[in-house]
Amino acid sequence: MEAYQVLQGPEGYLPPAAAMHGITLGETGQALIEGRLVKKEEAVGHIAKKLLEATTPTFFPGPLLLWKTTSYALERGKLIREIAAEVNAKVIPMPDYRPKYPMINPEVEINPNHPNLTIWFNKIDVGVFIGVHCHQANLALKIIRGGTGCYTVALCAEEGHEEANTSLRETDNDTLRELLAAIKDLRKKGA
Amino acid sequence: MSAKNLKEVSTEYMLFKAEREEQFMTGSEAVREAIRRSNIDMSIVYPITPQSESSHLVGDLYAEGYVKEYLRGENEFAVMSEVAGGAMAGIRMFTATCGPGTLRAFENFPMWSGARLPIVIAFMTRAINAPLSIQPDNIEMSMLLDTGMIMLHAENAQEFYDMLLMSFSVAERTSVHIPVGVFVDGFFVTHTRQKVKVVIEDVKLQGYDPAMSPTPTIDMETPPFRYMKDPFVMKSNYVSYAAHASWQQECMASIERARPYIKALMGDFIERENPGAPIQIVASGTAVSQSRAAIKMAESEGIEVGLVKIKSIRPFPAEEVKKALATAQKIIVPEFNRVGWLAREVASVIPNNDRMVKGPRVFGGMTMPPDVIVKAIKGDTRCGV
Numbered sequence: 001m002e003a004y005q006v007l008q009g010p011e012g013y014l015p016p017a018a019a020m021h022g023i024t025l026g027e028t029g030q031a032l033i034e035g036r037l038v039k040k041e042e043a044v045g046h047i048a049k050k051l052l053e054a055t056t057p058t059f060f061p062g063p064l065l066l067w068k069t070t071s072y073a074l075e076r077g078k079l080i081r082e083i084a085a086e087v088n089a090k091v092i093p094m095p096d097y098r099p100k101y102p103m104i105n106p107e108v109e110i111n112p113n114h115p116n117l118t119i120w121f122n123k124i125d126v127g128v129f130i131g132v133h134c135h136q137a138n139l140a141l142k143i144i145r146g147g148t149g150c151y152t153v154a155l156c157a158e159e160g161h162e163e164a165n166t167s168l169r170e171t172d173n174d175t176l177r178e179l180l181a182a183i184k185d186l187r188k189k190g191a
Numbered sequence: 192m193s194a195k196n197l198k199e200v201s202t203e204y205m206l207f208k209a210e211r212e213e214q215f216m217t218g219s220e221a222v223r224e225a226i227r228r229s230n231i232d233m234s235i236v237y238p239i240t241p242q243s244e245s246s247h248l249v250g251d252l253y254a255e256g257y258v259k260e261y262l263r264g265e266n267e268f269a270v271m272s273e274v275a276g277g278a279m280a281g282i283r284m285f286t287a288t289c290g291p292g293t294l295r296a297f298e299n300f301p302m303w304s305g306a307r308l309p310i311v312i313a314f315m316t317r318a319i320n321a322p323l324s325i326q327p328d329n330i331e332m333s334m335l336l337d338t339g340m341i342m343l344h345a346e347n348a349q350e351f352y353d354m355l356l357m358s359f360s361v362a363e364r365t366s367v368h369i370p371v372g373v374f375v376d377g378f379f380v381t382h383t384r385q386k387v388k389v390v391i392e393d394v395k396l397q398g399y400d401p402a403m404s405p406t407p408t409i410d411m412e413t414p415p416f417r418y419m420k421d422p423f424v425m426k427s428n429y430v431s432y433a434a435h436a437s438w439q440q441e442c443m444a445s446i447e448r449a450r451p452y453i454k455a456l457m458g459d460f461i462e463r464e465n466p467g468a469p470i471q472i473v474a475s476g477t478a479v480s481q482s483r484a485a486i487k488m489a490e491s492e493g494i495e496v497g498l499v500k501i502k503s504i505r506p507f508p509a510e511e512v513k514k515a516l517a518t519a520q521k522i523i524v525p526e527f528n529r530v531g532w533l534a535r536e537v538a539s540v541i542p543n544n545d546r547m548v549k550g551p552r553v554f555g556g557m558t559m560p561p562d563v564i565v566k567a568i569k570g571d572t573r574c575g576v
Contacts, residue, residue, distance in 0.1 A: 014436055019444035024451070025366055063407065097407075113434040134365055134405035135307050138444070139437045146433065158365040158403065162444070 006035040008165055009145040017142065018162035025160045025169065032160060032167040040168060044175070047128075047153050047166055048182035052191045054126035054151075057089035060110050060140075064157070065131025066095055072173065079176040080130060086183050089128075092118060097136045115140040119148040129164070130155040130171070138163045155179075197395040199230070202360035205396055206353060206456060211388040218380035221348040221387050222287070222313055223248035225355035226258065229311075230395040232282035233260040237270045239292040240325050241377040242315045246287050257395075258285075267292040271299035278308035281401025281408035283359065286310070289377055290317030293331045297338075303370045304339025304442045307406045309362035309399070310370040312340075313355060315377040316527075318555050326556020327378045329476060332504065333532035339442040340370040341449055342504040343457070344475040348385045350502070351375050357456035359396055365403045367449045369442060374504075376477040376527055446506050453503060460508035461499055463515060468497035470568055471519040473512070473537050475501040478525045478559065485525075485564035496568055501533070509540040522547045523567045529554045531576070550576035 004021035023035045031043030038046075051057045059080055065073060084091050094110045104111045106121035112132075119127065127150050129137050134156065141152050141163035154161040155176070160169035168175060200209065205228060216224070222245035226234070234253070236246035253261035264270035267288055277284045288296060293314060303310055314335075318328035335342065341361065345351040351373065358371040375381065401408040454460065464486065472482045479500045486496045499515045501508060516522055516537075524534040524547065534549035541547075551567050552575030553559045563574050 014433060017437075017440040017444035017447075019447040020440070025448065114431050116431075133407060135368075135441060136406070138441050139434055142437045142440070143431065143433050158405075160366075 004035060006032070006145070006162065006165055008151045009148055011146050013146070015142060015146045023162040025162060028170060031169065032162060032164070034165055035162070040175070043166055043168055044178050045182050047168070048179060048186050049191065050126050050151055050153065050166070051083075051087040051089065051128070052183060052186055054087070054089075056122060056124050057087050057126040057128070058122065058124045059084050059089055059091045059128045059130065060094050060132065061091065061130055062094045062132030062137070063096060064133060066093055076131075076173055076176065079173060079180065083176065083180050083183065086180065086187075090122065090124075092122070094132055094136075094140075097133075110140070112136040112140040115144050116147045119144055119150045124150050126151045126153065128153040128155060129161075131157075134158055134161065137161055197393050199397045200394045202357055202396060202456060205356055205390060205394065209390040209392045209394055212391045213386050213388050215384050216348065216387050217244070217382060217384050218315070218348040218351050218375055219244035219248060219382070221352040221389070222355065223252060224387070224389040225352045226285060227252055228356060228390050228395050229285065229359055230283065230398050231258045231285045232399070233262070233277045234258050234285045235262045235264050235270050235273045235277070236286055237264045237267050237288070237292065239267070239289055239317075241317060241381045242287045242289045242292070242313070245313065245315065245381065249285070267296035268299065271296040271303075274310055275299060275303055275306065275308055278303070278310050279306065279409050281399070281404065281410070283399040284310045285312070287313040287315065289315045290328075290331055291320055293335070294319065297334070300335060300338040300340060300370070305438065307368045307404070307442070307445070308370060309359070309368050311355065311358045311362055312370060312372050313351075314372050314374045315381045316374060317377045324556055327376050328528055328554045328556060329374065329376055329526075330528040330530060330554065332374060333528065333530050335372065336505065336532065339446070340372050340505065341367075341446055341453070342372050342374060343453075343502060344374045344504055345380065346476060346479045346500065348380055348387045351380060352387055352389060354457065356396070357453075359399070360456065361449055361452045363399050363403070364449070364452055365405050367445050367452065368405050369445045374476065379477045450506055453506075457502060459511070460503045461501055461511045461515060463497065463499055465495060465497035466515065468495040469520040470495070470523065471497045471499055471516055471521070472523045472525065472564065473499045473501065473516070473533065474525055475504065475533055476527065478527055481559045481561050482525060482564055484561035485568065488561055488565050489568050494568060504533075504536070507536055507540070512537060513540050516541050519546060521568075523564065524549055525559060525564050525567070526550070526552045527554065527559065528552060529575070548572045550574055552576055
């Protein structure tokens with residue numbers, strides 16, 4: 001049987017959980033590209049390239065970033081805005097996880113219960129999750145992979161996400177600076 | 192010494208480096224010794240035989256200052272609901288139950304998993320009514336197989352002690368963060384005295400950090416909690432059905448993610464004896480001990496028999512079991528329950544099921560004399576099946 005790959009969607013009706021098909025999160029210093037364990041540096045370069053190639057790249061900051069007021073979190077927010085500006089990306093927040101009545105406004109927010117609505121409405125081709133609690137992030141990532149053509153990236157502060165097309169783990173602010181530097185470097189090279 | 196004065200250490204230190212002393216104790220007392228070192232914030236329990244003694248002893252630990260809070264609930268459903276509340280608030284919880292108590296509490300177990308609560312619970316299994324029986328039987332394990340919790344099955348008091356100590360670390364990993372049930376066959380382990388090597392250093396496990404939770408914890412001081420834990424209402428078109436389906440998948444994935452962490456602390460998921468033997472016994476819990484005695488009896492008659500001991504039921508070591516039984520000509524699965532849940536699990540992962548003897552099985556409090564297993568080795572497939 002062929003090894004499962006976590007490829008850009010739409011994968012179809014209710015894709016499997018990647019962890020059930022042998023995709024593992026790896027260890028510190030590793031990252032995931034489409035289910036393959038790679039070195040973190042390779043994944044950072046890959047994310048930079050994906051963001052630069054995208055037509056409608058979008059960052060989805062979650063509650064762990066939006067509601068934090070520590071100096072570290074504020075710095076993190078500034079870095080995200082800087083990266084977003086560098087690749088001309090939108091920022092659409094995921095402020096909470098509750099079901100929205102009667103429905104979300106896909107123009108201004110994304111929600112883990114219907115993440116595909118925001119992707120479709122804004123025609124997002126690369127979406128980056130940061131600061132979303134891991135459980136809700138995995139729900140949203142899998143639904144997006146199942147029903148949309150959006151390439152997903154997870155910048156996770158913990159152990160990473162098999163459900164994302166590309167995932168970093170233990171993403172600290174230094175890693176965000178590495179991503180920003182990689183984007184600038186690629187741009188200099190004509191990307 | 193009060194818990195607050197104990198030095199915090201890693202689970203690896205506690206399991207592999209801390210000074211130990213061999214003591215003679217019951218399985219219930221082994222629970223007390225494990226919880227003494229586990230830095231528990233709160234334990235809520237309700238008495239039910241044969242679990243009662245262990246929970247009583249955890250109460251003693253509260254009196255001694257090793258457990259910060261200790262309550263008796265009104266019944267098992269209340270207890271497991273209250274335990275959920277504590278875990279949602281971000282504190283380390285421990286509880287225990289068995290048999291009819293497990294069933295009375297049952298709705299809570301898949302809820303624990305769905306809410307990603309890292310609760311550690313000891314099940315000291317007992318027969319299910321009716322007729323009422325205060326006797327050993329592990330049929331409740333078959334009912335818990337798909338509740339989304341990790342399930343470890345200890346053979347003896349030493350394993351019970353070590354598995355409890357390691358479970359907090361596994362349950363509380365961000366990528367796992369689901370309940371861990373540590374099971375023993377009630378009475379056989381809880382009410383017999385065995386030699387158990389317990390930690391005697393003045394140490395306790397590092398505390399739980401709720402900031403690592405994959406879901407928001409209850410914290411009314413930090414916005415916007417009140418928005419976060421609104422009921423996940425599965426109605427109409429406000430929530431995609433795919434969200435609920437993906438939620439369930441995520442819980443199952445969490446069990447899979449636990450594999451490397453369990454292995455690092457427990458060792459291999461299976462243990463083997465006589466791996467080349469044409470006849471293999473597959474067992475878990477105290478059926479392993481009875482199987483070891485049966486293997487010696489068979490050997491004395493010139494029959495070569497091997498053993499595959501399974502320590503983790505969820506996640507189930509499918510590949511390990513398949514590989515271990517690849518060349519077996521006959522496979523015996525002795526169990527302390529009527530339904531043969533372990534035989535079903537084994538049958539689901541190996542080819543050529545006609546090699547299997549799905550027994551012997553005893554239940555309702557019956558013991559399993561080793562000669563019953565020897566009979567199965569020799570071809571009697573009827574005991575309890």
